[in-house]
Amino acid sequence: MTETLRLAVVLAAKDLRVERRSRTALVSAVVFAALVLVIFNFARDPATVTAKMLAPSVLWVTFTFASMLTFNRAFSLEKENAAIDGLLLSPMPRGALFLGKYLANLAFVGTVQAVTLPLFVLFFNVGLGQALGGLLLTIVLATIGFVAIGTVFSAMVVRTRFADLMLPMLLLPFLVPPVMGAVAVTTRLLSGRPLSEQMAWLRFLGVYDVVFLTICAMVFPAIFDE
Amino acid sequence: MGIETPDNGSYMVAAYVVVCVVVVGYALSLWRRSRQ
Amino acid sequence: MIPTLDDAHATIRRGLLITALALAGVGAVIVMALWMTPTEVRQGLAQKIFYLHAPSAWAGLLAFSLTGITGGLYLWLRDPRLDLFSEASAEVGLVFGVIVLTTGPIWGKPIWGTWWTWDARLTLTLFLFFLFVGYMALRNALSDPAERARFSAVVGILGLLLVPFVHLSVYMFRTLHPQPVLLKPSAPSMDPRMLRTLLTSVGVFTLLYIGFVTTRYGLSLRREARGVADGD
Numbered sequence: 132m133t134e135t136l137r138l139a140v141v142l143a144a145k146d147l148r149v150e151r152r153s154r155t156a157l158v159s160a161v162v163f164a165a166l167v168l169v170i171f172n173f174a175r176d177p178a179t180v181t182a183k184m185l186a187p188s189v190l191w192v193t194f195t196f197a198s199m200l201t202f203n204r205a206f207s208l209e210k211e212n213a214a215i216d217g218l219l220l221s222p223m224p225r226g227a228l229f230l231g232k233y234l235a236n237l238a239f240v241g242t243v244q245a246v247t248l249p250l251f252v253l254f255f256n257v258g259l260g261q262a263l264g265g266l267l268l269t270i271v272l273a274t275i276g277f278v279a280i281g282t283v284f285s286a287m288v289v290r291t292r293f294a295d296l297m298l299p300m301l302l303l304p305f306l307v308p309p310v311m312g313a314v315a316v317t318t319r320l321l322s323g324r325p326l327s328e329q330m331a332w333l334r335f336l337g338v339y340d341v342v343f344l345t346i347c348a349m350v351f352p353a354i355f356d357e
Numbered sequence: 358m359g360i361e362t363p364d365n366g367s368y369m370v371a372a373y374v375v376v377c378v379v380v381v382g383y384a385l386s387l388w389r390r391s392r393q
Numbered sequence: 394m395i396p397t398l399d400d401a402h403a404t405i406r407r408g409l410l411i412t413a414l415a416l417a418g419v420g421a422v423i424v425m426a427l428w429m430t431p432t433e434v435r436q437g438l439a440q441k442i443f444y445l446h447a448p449s450a451w452a453g454l455l456a457f458s459l460t461g462i463t464g465g466l467y468l469w470l471r472d473p474r475l476d477l478f479s480e481a482s483a484e485v486g487l488v489f490g491v492i493v494l495t496t497g498p499i500w501g502k503p504i505w506g507t508w509w510t511w512d513a514r515l516t517l518t519l520f521l522f523f524l525f526v527g528y529m530a531l532r533n534a535l536s537d538p539a540e541r542a543r544f545s546a547v548v549g550i551l552g553l554l555l556v557p558f559v560h561l562s563v564y565m566f567r568t569l570h571p572q573p574v575l576l577k578p579s580a581p582s583m584d585p586r587m588l589r590t591l592l593t594s595v596g597v598f599t600l601l602y603i604g605f606v607t608t609r610y611g612l613s614l615r616r617e618a619r620g621v622a623d624g625d
Contacts, residue, residue, distance in 0.1 A: 365503035368442070372495075375495050376419075380419060
């Protein structure tokens with residue numbers, strides 16, 4: 132178990148190192164997120180719809196779309212020069228492969244979110260104040276589960292011809308429950324309601340995370356066995 | 358009785374036609390594929 | 394276990410026979426619904442859409458559940474026939490999905506006053522439909538049969554697990570859909586003739602699912618058998 136974890140961290144560190152040297156995926160995802168925020172701001176009539184009314188939905192649509200952009204990176208990276216075969220031939224267990232890719236994806240999505248959130252506060256003139264802690268907790272809970280599903284699906288769609296189209300098609304239905312919960316909680320937090328009122332949704336997000344993280348770790352090895 | 362039964366038979370006919378078209382259409386498509 | 398061409402042809406014939414029987418049954422249900430069932434006082438004739446809509450929803454849910462379950466069994470047992478059944482069941486599920494998603498709004502317009510609403514079960518049906526469109530698209534985008542079987546099994550299992558979450562999340566918003574009339578613990582509020590028509594229709598649509606899926610499964614078997622015969 133500790134060995135699996137160690138190998139997973141090694142793999143994730145390798146992915147992050149590759150990204151640090153090329154800076155392609157992260158920069159484009161962050162720029163994309165910023166552009167989406169800007170476009171949303173102009174895709175409303177300021178006279179009828181205030182920025183605050185739209186803010187929670189904008190935040191979550193931006194998060195999910197930008198996150199989805201980073202998922203394909205995980206395995207298309209290994210497709211070049213058939214690097215994936217090297218990974219599969221190495222004595223690394225499949226569990227560690229999943230966990231490593233998952234951790235790297237989590238780091239990417241986390242970074243995109245960390246950049247998007249201040250931009251969102253700036254562009255949409257949202258005062259976070261007391262809500263910040265609760266919002267961060269919501270973001271974490273709504274992200275853990277769907278990144279696991281994204282990791283599994285990106286490992287599969289990379290084998291198809293239309294990977295960039297196939298991934299959102301498969302993944303978006305799975306985003307409905309967490310995004311719904313996250314938007315509901317965010318809306319109430321931003322209007323100054325305490326986090327303790329949102330326990331039902333937070334528990335829902337937590338159960339979603341546990342169920343899908345577990346099942347994704349279980350089915351992931353099946354993607355690669357020949 | 359104060360309840361008035363609405364006149365919406367055309368919706369019913371439309372739905373029944375749709376169901377027949379879809380069900381018979383798919384059955385025909387299966388049948389045609391089985392002939393190949 | 395390699396299916397022979399004869400097995401495949403026998404399966405197709407059996408499937409077509411059951412389908413023909415079920416189609417006659419659909420005709421009988423329509424006759425029953427139109428002429429042997431009283432008209433609901435408040436909803437009028439549009440209420441009779443329910444006798445085809447609800448059983449289709451049942452058949453669609455059955456189809457999608459079996460897609461997920463046989464997908465899971467495939468990952469465990471690795472019998473290619475399980476994957477062929479998954480494929481057949483997903484395609485048939487889409488057919489019932491089309492019926493549910495068209496008859497639903499046609500009923501909703503006169504009764505709710507709107508074609509579409511984001512009610513729990515409607516949303517769930519729509520997302521299941523999208524999910525299985527994605528499932529079929531993924532299948533079509535992969536050429537290696539073993540890879541296709543494994544990947545689609547993964548999507549099928551995850552999709553099955555998604556159902557309760559979508560349902561619960563939309564429910565936590567609010568819901569407009571009529572509560573299940575059959576499973577209500579209090580006295581059934583339905584006229585016995587209405588209940589008889591509904592139950593007959595559920596039986597007929599289940600049979601229709603069996604007929605469709607058997608035929609479609611037979612077609613997949615035949616495709617595999619021909620592939621083997623061609624030395625492919």
